[in-house]
Amino acid sequence: xxxxxxxxxxxxxxxxxxxxxxxxxxxxxxxxxxxxxxxxxxxxxxxxxxxxxxxxxxxxxxxxxxxxxxxxxxxxxxxxxxxxxxxxxxxxxxxxxxxxxxxxxxxxxxxxxxxxxxxxxxxxxxxxxxxxxxxxxxxxxxxxxxxxxxxxxxxxxxxxxxxxxxxxxxxxxxxxxxxxxxxxxxxxxxxxxxxxxxxxxxxxxxxxxxxxxxxxxxxxxxxxxxxxxxxxxxxxxxxxxxxxxxxxxxxxxxxxxxxxxxxxxxxxxxxxxxxxxxxxxxxxxxxxxxxxxxxxxxxxxxxxxxxxxxxxxxxxxxxxxxxxxxxxxxxxxxxxxxxxxxxxxxxxxxxxxxxxxxxxxxxxxxxxxxxxxxxxxxxxxxxxxxxxxxxxxxxxxxxxxxxxxxxxx
Amino acid sequence: xxxxxxxxxxxxxxxxxxxxxxxxxxxxxxxxxxxxxxxxxxxxxxxxxxxxxxxxxxxxxxxxxxxxxxxxxxxxxxxxxxxxxxxxxxxxxxxxxxxxxxxxxxxxxxxxxxxxxxxxxxxxxxxxxxxxxxxxxxxxxxxxxxxxxxxxxxxxxxxxxxxxxxxxxxxxxxxxxxxxxxxxxxxxxxxxxxxxxxxxxxxxxxxxxxxxxxxxxxxxxxxxxxxxxxxxxxxxxxxxxxxxxxxxxxxxxxxxxxxxxxxxxxxxxxxxxxxxxxxxxxxxxxxxxxxxxxxxxxxxxxxxxxxxxxxxxxxxxxxxxxxxxxxxxxxxxxxxxxxxxxxxxxxxxxxxxxxxxxxxxxxxxxxxxxxxxxxxxxxxxxxxxxxxxxxxxxxxxxxxxxxxxxxxx
Numbered sequence: 052x053x054x055x056x057x058x059x060x061x062x063x064x065x066x067x068x069x070x071x072x073x074x075x076x077x078x079x080x081x082x083x084x085x086x087x088x089x090x091x092x093x094x095x096x097x098x099x100x101x102x103x104x105x106x107x108x109x110x111x112x113x114x115x116x117x118x119x120x121x122x123x124x125x126x127x128x129x130x131x132x133x134x135x136x137x138x139x140x141x142x143x144x145x146x147x148x149x150x151x152x153x154x155x156x157x158x159x160x161x162x163x164x165x166x167x168x169x170x171x172x173x174x175x176x177x178x179x180x181x182x183x184x185x186x187x188x189x190x191x192x193x194x195x196x197x198x199x200x201x202x203x204x205x206x207x208x209x210x211x212x213x214x215x216x217x218x219x220x221x222x223x224x225x226x227x228x229x230x231x232x233x234x235x236x237x238x239x240x241x242x243x244x245x246x247x248x249x250x251x252x253x254x255x256x257x258x259x260x261x262x263x264x265x266x267x268x269x270x271x272x273x274x275x276x277x278x279x280x281x282x283x284x285x286x287x288x289x290x291x292x293x294x295x296x297x298x299x300x301x302x303x304x305x306x307x308x309x310x311x312x313x314x315x316x317x318x319x320x321x322x323x324x325x326x327x328x329x330x331x332x333x334x335x336x337x338x339x340x341x342x343x344x345x346x347x348x349x350x351x352x353x354x355x356x357x358x359x360x361x362x363x364x365x366x367x368x369x370x371x372x373x374x375x376x377x378x379x380x381x382x383x384x385x386x387x388x389x390x391x392x393x394x395x396x397x398x399x400x401x402x403x404x405x406x407x408x409x410x411x412x413x414x415x416x417x418x419x420x421x422x423x424x425x426x427x428x429x430x431x432x433x434x435x436x437x438x439x440x441x442x443x444x445x446x447x448x449x450x451x452x453x454x455x456x457x458x459x460x
Numbered sequence: 461x462x463x464x465x466x467x468x469x470x471x472x473x474x475x476x477x478x479x480x481x482x483x484x485x486x487x488x489x490x491x492x493x494x495x496x497x498x499x500x501x502x503x504x505x506x507x508x509x510x511x512x513x514x515x516x517x518x519x520x521x522x523x524x525x526x527x528x529x530x531x532x533x534x535x536x537x538x539x540x541x542x543x544x545x546x547x548x549x550x551x552x553x554x555x556x557x558x559x560x561x562x563x564x565x566x567x568x569x570x571x572x573x574x575x576x577x578x579x580x581x582x583x584x585x586x587x588x589x590x591x592x593x594x595x596x597x598x599x600x601x602x603x604x605x606x607x608x609x610x611x612x613x614x615x616x617x618x619x620x621x622x623x624x625x626x627x628x629x630x631x632x633x634x635x636x637x638x639x640x641x642x643x644x645x646x647x648x649x650x651x652x653x654x655x656x657x658x659x660x661x662x663x664x665x666x667x668x669x670x671x672x673x674x675x676x677x678x679x680x681x682x683x684x685x686x687x688x689x690x691x692x693x694x695x696x697x698x699x700x701x702x703x704x705x706x707x708x709x710x711x712x713x714x715x716x717x718x719x720x721x722x723x724x725x726x727x728x729x730x731x732x733x734x735x736x737x738x739x740x741x742x743x744x745x746x747x748x749x750x751x752x753x754x755x756x757x758x759x760x761x762x763x764x765x766x767x768x769x770x771x772x773x774x775x776x777x778x779x780x781x782x783x784x785x786x787x788x789x790x791x792x793x794x795x796x797x798x799x800x801x802x803x804x805x806x807x808x809x810x811x812x813x814x815x816x817x818x819x820x821x822x823x824x825x826x827x828x829x830x831x832x833x834x835x836x837x838x839x840x841x842x843x844x845x846x847x848x849x850x851x852x853x854x855x856x857x858x859x860x861x862x863x864x865x866x867x868x869x
Contacts, residue, residue, distance in 0.1 A: 067513060067517070070517075104536070105540065108476070108480075108547045109543055116542040119538065119554050119556070120535075120536060120543075122535075123532035123535045126532045126535070127510065127532050130514075130525045130526070130528040130529035131513055131514065133522070134525050134526075137518065137525070145524075145528050149558070150603055194559055196559075
């Protein structure tokens with residue numbers, strides 16, 4: 052039995068017409084000889100409608116009851132999609148998370164999947180039925196309904212694919228795949244045929260919001276072939292898979308741009324052990340997440356301590372630093388919200404030297420000043436002035452030849 | 461532990477304000493020292509909204525999937541009511557039918573309750589929690605979601621009250637109790653303090669649409685004290701209970717009027733064995749329910765066969781009779797849609813002779829011609845011209861002194 056798990060999000064099931072269109076697509080997959088498990092989200096707008104009702108009683112309703120409420124959203128969709136499949140002559144059966152059952156821990160609103168009982172689903176597939184499963188929801192050991200939190204339906208799909216040892220887990224979205232960079236910035240941006248889990252994780256965390264990070268982590272852990280496709284157009288999409296499944300690996304797979312950060316600098320901090328923790332401690336205590344960090348000790352024995360935070364946290368972080376500057380007897384505080392982070396991502400850089408140098412030279416050629424640098428095994432990020440956003444992305448995309456099919460760089 | 465089950469229908473939970481009002485009412489019952497189990501319906505309009513979605517795929521969707529869809533309606537309400545109770549400081553927990561669990565047979569859309577597992581509910585009550593249960597729904601042995609059909613939430617409430625051996629099952633509606641007759645016809649109509657199951661069943665089937673017949677049958681079978689009260693006003697409502705719990709039993713408890721019937725007569729049918737079945741067979745085959753039946757053999761050996769059907773079925777029944785009249789060599793067919801059925805109901809008539817005579821005399825005194833008569837152990841019904849509806853009801857209400865408190869007739 053060749054099993055495919057197909058996941059459709061809220062916009063793909065926004066109304067009965069779209070649900071009918073999805074039913075046709077599922078039928079086509081069945082006609083190709085696959086056994087299909089479908090995972091669906093709540094119809095677009097439904098979760099917000101339910102949340103508005105809940106807000107009448109509490110800004111933050113009790114987790115257990117919120118899960119009972121929100122889980123109805125997907126339950127409506129599974130019933131309707133099963134009906135739509137019946138209408139075109141397909142045998143179909145719907146399952147709530149609790150019916151499957153998708154066993155989770157007890158953490159309401161952001162539960163983690165512990166185990167999936169695939170007996171019922173497999174039995175139905177063997178009988179030739181399409182199995183329609185409610186995404187985003189599960190059940191704890193005591194029988195309480197749980198939900199998985201943001202992006203939960205993607206996670207349900209990947210977890211089911213892992214449990215059923217599916218050939219592929221297909222995530223249908225409003226884009227037709229993962230691109231080498233944002234096509235609105237670089238018209239030559241190319242859809243990637245394949246990309247590794249690691250690269251996808253870096254790109255997702257850097258701002259390419261195609262998939263929830265959590266579902267990619269899950270896919271990586273259980274080696275699930277994950278494909279991103281468009282709900283509305285045909286096409287192969289992008290396969291996210293293990294490195295060994297990608298024969299010809301490009302040096303660099305993508306260039307990402309993150310406009311959400313801001314930079315803060317505490318200048319002239321007397322250099323003593325514990326400077327970093329003295330500064331970042333109060334910032335973390337205020338629940339502000341720090342991304343890039345750079346510490347720089349000058350000849351005078353004073354340190355400039357630079358870091359980036361989300362722009363929404365900028366004002367609050369600035370206040371904290373101004374207080375710290377006095378306490379720590381620092382020279383002063385500067386900050387800048389008009390910066391962006393540009394990154395290149397690719398597993399190829401593990402085995403090739405000189406990628407960073409090429410990146411910095413390409414930016415220098417365009418007279419783009421680099422303000423911060425951060426690297427990981429498969430990623431190099433730089434902070435530059437916001438005005439260089441497009442120029443920076445374009446020059447790097449071109450430098451690494453990402454517009455060319457099967458580019459060997 | 462003194463347990464009360466309170467059931468609130470769709471109009472009582474139509475919006476978040478009404479849900480808040482119900483939470484206050486529940487809190488008041490708890491303050492009186494009761495442990496409270498609440499059964500709720502879907503918010504008014506919600507079931508219709510869901511049905512409209514389903515109709516996009518099938519006029520009559522598959523029962524299993526329809527149940528998955530419709531059961532979300534009550535699930536939304538239980539979560540919201542639990543939140544509303546939390547908001548005013550009450551500890552509360554919601555249960556779907558499947559979570560309770562309310563085990564039913566496999567007949568989707570009109571399942572029957574087989575067994576209720578009260579362990580979880582009792583445990584929560586002992587911990588001082590209000591337990592909020594989704595009405596109308598259950599689960600079969602295989603874990604499929606089922607619904608109980610029309611009036612199902614009343615049945616859920618009564619079944620829970622029976623399982624939990626509750627002191628009382630309170631059904632909150634838009635009327636403040638059961639009346640001796642329709643107050644729009646007789647302004648002096650009086651709310652009954654108590655009425656027996658048998659009387660309530662007769663009144664319900666005769667057109668007093670306060671409670672679903674099924675839930676009264678259930679209450680009668682398991683001797684559950686059932687109270688009908690208003691969701692919007694305070695008051696004692698009407699207690700529906702066993703005959704032995706009613707000390708001073710009135711002869712007659714109520715006068716009912718049914719405007720939904722029509723009369724048909726097949727005249728001059730040659731009298732042979734099997735006339736009734738020859739006539740009613742084809743009517744039943746057309747799925748038409750027959751209420752009153754009267755067969756009258758004249759001196760000439762020919763029979764007039766008269767019966768009543770629902771007005772909606774009148775035209776179809778007339779067609780059938782016209783065909784039968786030819787086949788059976790009858791004289792002809794007449795019919796009348798302008799008739800009504802007036803009934804008096806009361807367990808007291810079991811032990812008192814002469815009730816029928818008093819009824820017929822009272823109608824004769826108003827020159828009301830009786831066209832058909834039918835009796836049961838605790839009910840006498842007459843068919844009269846529609847124009848006598850109000851006059852007939854008023855004269856009987858007055859004849860049996862129903863406007864007087866503690867009337868001994």
